[in-house]
Amino acid sequence: MAGLDQLQAILRYRRDAMQQLQQARGLGGRGPAPEGYNPHQLLFVNNQRGGLGVGRPPPDIVNRYQVLLNNPHIRRGQPAPPVRLAPFLNLIKMEEDVLSYSGEAGDQTGLYIASHPIEHYENYFEIQILDVGDLGQIVIGLVPEKYPLNVQPGIEPNSVGYMTENGKIYLNHGRGMRDATQQGPACEMGDKIGVGIRAIDEHARPERRGRQVFFTKNGQEVKALDLSPRFGPLYPAVGMQSEGEEVSLRLDAVWNPDDVTQMLVDCGEEDWLRLEDIRLNGNMLEYTGRGHSIHDVGLAQAKHPLNTTNHYFEFEIMDQGEKGFVAIGLARRNYPARRHPGWNHGSIAYHADDGKLFHGSGMGMHFGPKCSRGDIMGCGIYFPLDYDDEAENPDEDGDGEIGGPDEEILDDPINNLLWDSDDEDHPLMWPPMPRHHRREKGKKVKVFFKRNGKLIGLRVVNVPKGGFFPTIGMTSCNEKVRVDLHPLSG
Numbered sequence: 001m002a003g004l005d006q007l008q009a010i011l012r013y014r015r016d017a018m019q020q021l022q023q024a025r026g027l028g029g030r031g032p033a034p035e036g037y038n039p040h041q042l043l044f045v046n047n048q049r050g051g052l053g054v055g056r057p058p059p060d061i062v063n064r065y066q067v068l069l070n071n072p073h074i075r076r077g078q079p080a081p082p083v084r085l086a087p088f089l090n091l092i093k094m095e096e097d098v099l100s101y102s103g104e105a106g107d108q109t110g111l112y113i114a115s116h117p118i119e120h121y122e123n124y125f126e127i128q129i130l131d132v133g134d135l136g137q138i139v140i141g142l143v144p145e146k147y148p149l150n151v152q153p154g155i156e157p158n159s160v161g162y163m164t165e166n167g168k169i170y171l172n173h174g175r176g177m178r179d180a181t182q183q184g185p186a187c188e189m190g191d192k193i194g195v196g197i198r199a200i201d202e203h204a205r206p207e208r209r210g211r212q213v214f215f216t217k218n219g220q221e222v223k224a225l226d227l228s229p230r231f232g233p234l235y236p237a238v239g240m241q242s243e244g245e246e247v248s249l250r251l252d253a254v255w256n257p258d259d260v261t262q263m264l265v266d267c268g269e270e271d272w273l274r275l276e277d278i279r280l281n282g283n284m285l286e287y288t289g290r291g292h293s294i295h296d297v298g299l300a301q302a303k304h305p306l307n308t309t310n311h312y313f314e315f316e317i318m319d320q321g322e323k324g325f326v327a328i329g330l331a332r333r334n335y336p337a338r339r340h341p342g343w344n345h346g347s348i349a350y351h352a353d354d355g356k357l358f359h360g361s362g363m364g365m366h367f368g369p370k371c372s373r374g375d376i377m378g379c380g381i382y383f384p385l386d387y388d389d390e391a392e393n394p395d396e397d398g399d400g401e402i403g404g405p406d407e408e409i410l411d412d413p414i415n416n417l418l419w420d421s422d423d424e425d426h427p428l429m430w431p432p433m434p435r436h437h438r439r440e441k442g443k444k445v446k447v448f449f450k451r452n453g454k455l456i457g458l459r460v461v462n463v464p465k466g467g468f469f470p471t472i473g474m475t476s477c478n479e480k481v482r483v484d485l486h487p488l489s490g
Helices: 003-025 059-070 413-420
Strands: 043-046 051-054 088-090 092-095 098-101 110-113 124-132 139-143 159-163 169-174 177-179 192-200 210-217 220-227 235-240 245-250 272-276 278-281 284-287 298-302 312-320 326-331 347-351 356-359 376-382 444-451 454-462 469-474 479-484
Touching: 088 092, 092 110, 098 235, 139 192, 159 192, 159 220, 159 235, 169 220, 235 245, 272 278, 278 298, 284 469, 312 326, 326 376, 347 376, 347 454, 347 469, 356 454, 469 479
Parallel strands: none
Antiparallel strands: 043 051, 088 110, 092 098, 098 245, 110 235, 124 192, 124 245, 139 159, 139 235, 159 169, 169 177, 192 210, 210 220, 272 298, 278 284, 284 479, 298 469, 312 376, 312 479, 326 347, 326 469, 347 356, 376 444, 444 454
């Protein structure tokens, strides 16, 4: 049924219910309203009580009524968009608020379309790029309800899309009117990109009001475009096209153009390459994320990799927060956002909450003691004597993976005795070499971890292209550490 017919049916039902109620209670006209009556609520028949009642109707009736009344297209006499209970997904996997491309190499475009028009989400939503994947073909935009699920937003009529890789904006007004001349800033891993709708000519009659779509990057508006009156209800959409592409989706995001504090940091900013859901205050790092799930990891990554001159860093746990999900480690430069160091390839880390070591996998292994408030956790690299920071050029795919399954962490009692000695270069300090052949990836180094100045263990890894960057992860509220990127000892 068309939206206008639905609205008229509800209004007729309200009028009839009022008349029946007045007759049943003998009001006969504009008498006193029954107790609890709210003129902004619908009247409904309470069959369970065997009579008429006044009050708030069931939620499904309220939601449908409000959606109809608030939809400008219904006020203009246009059909209401059908109400879906779930989003549309094609070659996109959704886990909680994380969207990832689920197709294989050479597959077509994957698309996510939300279950409601953008008006349902306060006229704004945003994504954060967790991983750019193989091609970086992530597009955020708005599309009509019946939109092909194998086409990026902005290509088909009455849609708009923002290509995050290069900032290009695709706007299709329909009837052959396409615009691909607009440009915004390119986006990288960790960036937050938002799309919103706002009314223009607010004082004009509803049927003459125009709309404007705007885009934001990390909380700052970067582009705004007028929409053709032919645009109907628009739904939030995210397109992907290559393996590894992944974003977190925030349909409940709120954009405040006056809030410029989202990307501000204190002194010491020059030492850091990335600060995601982490606030810097001097040498203190504080977690500022939601802390609801494993997808809410905050990440801090130093601007420069460890080298033969500066081979060690450490932090003191000032507050372990609600769960103590703090990690110290090393990661490649383009390490994915929302991932603890150690969980993905090209990284290795010691986690405080369980004392486990994670190396390129979400499966940790026993390594050392747990750490809590007051403990100092350190991480460093023992470089070979022939290591040359400038000359070393690891292969392009260097992911920090080690040789094979026979390489073990040196955490047995015998080796712990060796670690307590001063002979750090003793041959027994090295784990056994892999027996199985595997492609070499970069120069091998020994990554070690300390707790309160005592060596806990080490592992042999390959340096990824560009080097290993000091990386800190946090996940639960109130976590706070004091960092020293250049300690005197280590």
